[in-house]
Amino acid sequence: MAEVKGLRVNDQIRVREVRLIGVNGEQAGIVPTIEAVKMAAEAGLDLVEVAPTAKPPVCKIIDYGKYRFQMEKKLRDSKKNQKQQMMREIRMQPKIHDHDLEFKSAHIKKFLEGGDKVKVTVRFWGRELAHTELGYEVLNKVLEKLGGEEACTLEKKPAMEGRTMSMTLSPKQKK
Structure with missing residues (x-):
């Protein structure tokens, strides 16, 4: 079997002895690797290294194909449930x-x-910088058109940063 994502299987395990977990999840203690591979072969399963950094490495006697499928499914499900929140400007x-x-x-x-x-930014050019109140008015109009703070959360109130005035809005959390 090929090495997939760092998991070593059967003859790919190159240490002298391993901490073995049996077919039913029972601890078999520290066993020589050759003997553990034989035990797995007798059961018609594979010896899979699940914790390679432990001393000695932890190995389980399981069906490798099924184990790999479950791990990939778990990874897919966790990625599916993750929503990356982007900052738009x-x-x-x-x-x-x-x-x-x-x-x-x-x-x-x-x-x-x-x-x-969403980061809403008002950029001031030249003499516009003397009238920053116009920027506040524009940002307040935007907030008004969105439906006030009932429609979205005002994360960062309007504030000047150099030649720009900005505020940050985030979606209202659904209950």
């Missing part, structure tokens, strides 16, 4: 027009419904 200017604000708000809503966090 929407940029705008303090002098944004109403239609553009509607359009960007719709995108933000779509991102939040998809389970992603």
Whole structure:
């Protein structure tokens, strides 16, 4: 049998003795590897090294194909249940027009419904920096168009960072 993902099987185990776990899960103690392989062959199963870093390595007498299938299934299920939350960014200017604000708000809503966090950024150019209150107004309008804090969670309130003002929104947790 080929070596799959670091698991050594039967004759691939190259240590002198192993800690053996029998067919029914009972501890057989420390046994020479050759004897453990023979015991597995007599039972019609495989000797699989399950803990190679232990001293001595821990081996089980099991059906290797079935064991590998169960491990891969467990890995698939854990990946399926994991949702990677992405950080999306929407940029705008303090002098944004109403239609553009509607359009960007719709995108933000779509991102939040998809389970992603959204960083809404207002970039100031030149003398706009003297009127940061316009940035606060734009961010508050966005929050208003999304339905206030009932529709999403305001993770980071609007704050200036150099020439940009930003706030971070995350989707409302479902109960």
